[in-house]
Amino acid sequence: MSNQASDRLQQNVERIMHLWEKRARDEVNASIHHDSLVLQDSLPLYLNQLVDELSNRIDRTPARIAADEVESTRIGKKHGHERAGYADYSMTQLIFEYHILRQVIFQVLEEEAPLEVRERDIIIGSIEQAVNDAATQFSETLRDIQELFMVTLTHDLRGPLNVVKMGSQLTLRRLKRGDSHVDVAVRMLNAINRLDSMIQNLLDASRLRAGQSLNIEFEECDLEVLVQEVVEDLSFAYGERFVVVCDSDIRSYCSRKEIRRVIENLAVNAVKYGASGTPITLTLQQTETQISLTIHNEGDPIALDAQSILFQQFRRTISAEEQTGWGLGLFLVKSITEAHQGTIEIESAEGTGTSFIIKLPKVPDRVA
Incomplete structure (x- = not known):
């Protein structure tokens, strides 16, 4: 050449x-x-x-x-x-x-x-x-x-959101029981909490996309008490639809804050996508080494092709298109579960409803 x-x-x-x-x-x-x-x-x-x-x-x-x-x-x-x-x-x-x-x-x-x-x-x-x-x-x-923009935006939103949240909580405390404005204040506070959760989801998704891990701090948790607390809070917003079935004395080493997010997210999803007015059952069981949490709702099953994308970030099934949110909830549920060295499964069929099954080790390797 x-x-x-x-x-x-x-x-x-x-x-x-x-x-x-x-x-x-x-x-x-x-x-x-x-x-x-x-x-x-x-x-x-x-x-x-x-x-x-x-x-x-x-x-x-x-x-x-x-x-x-x-x-x-x-x-x-x-x-x-x-x-x-x-x-x-x-x-x-x-x-x-x-x-x-x-x-x-x-x-x-x-x-x-x-x-x-x-x-x-x-x-x-x-x-x-x-x-x-x-x-x-x-x-x-x-x-x-995009990650920097998202983190900056969500961080800047936290300040004014906290002001509104504190004001709503103060207003609610000062209202007398039976006051016609109590319901309005409760709805405002629930909306703020949902927005706060969406912001936290964005922040966590940004960290995961950037290759960072979630900040998990393990402590001994009484999971029965944790589930009952979540159900009590959700019943205030969604009514007495939640049923807890639990073995006695179920304890684990986990992040109380993050496992609470998992339970809340799956329970709220059950409300959104389950049959209206039917019970939502939270079942806690244990073996010598493992704890199982099942959240079940009645209603139409999740199609197999939709199940394959449920845990992907920013992906939503057809039935979820009209619901509010970022499409990050189940992605973070899976990420938190895996950070606890656990697994999540779906069982959904016509006539039997849908169950999300979380399995966690009682003592993760990093704690043992």
Whole structure:
């Protein structure tokens, strides 16, 4: 292979970037908002790297090839990182930029003579790798930006929400029993608690997506007392629909706060999606090493295809589309359960209703 392609590319880097920018401004909507230097960012670096890949003046030792791959990846990721920082750029537009660049490179380099097959393969392979690197980094950077936004937003919401919550609690305490405004105050407080729970779910989901673990603090818990407390609170909002069936003296090492969230979430879901007016049964059982909590409701079964997505974040079944929430509740139920080294199962069939079954070790390995 001669150096003609490498030399022509080196001589035409500025022209290629000029032609590329002109087409990008005509065909990539997001590009019209940026000046020339911002728009081009790392692409001239990429072209210079491609000059070296096409050259036969450089001894292509395994070490040199590996170094070039590292540098090429760095440049591609730099481009993807920078594009993700612009709110108007999408993944599709990022990839399209590279398609335009490939077309312009071939257009300029083949003006005088066709490229050799090997030269075309090098260019195509290089462009494909650059697209992969840029797209991967674009996704990772966009995810990080979204996570930071979510954490910041939910944190900032907590302040005014706590003020409203405290005010509602104070108002409720000062109202006399039988006052017609008690029901309004209770509804307000329940709505605030639901919003607070949704915010906490967003924060926890953000941590999990970022690869962090939930902050689980284990302590000895009387699970029967915990279930009874949850049922008492829920009965205040949803009526006397809850039935507790429990073995005696069920204790475990767990996070009282997080297991309470699991019970509340599953019980409220049973209210939302179960048959109206039918009982919701919470059953606690134990063996020597394991505790089982089953929350059962009557009503239509959950289809098998819907069961497969129940525990995925931001996914909702058709029956849940009209309900409020982020679609994070069951994702977090599963995450909390697994953080306790437990499992969650679903049993749902026509005529028998739906059961969510949580199984927890009495003493998780990290506590034993």
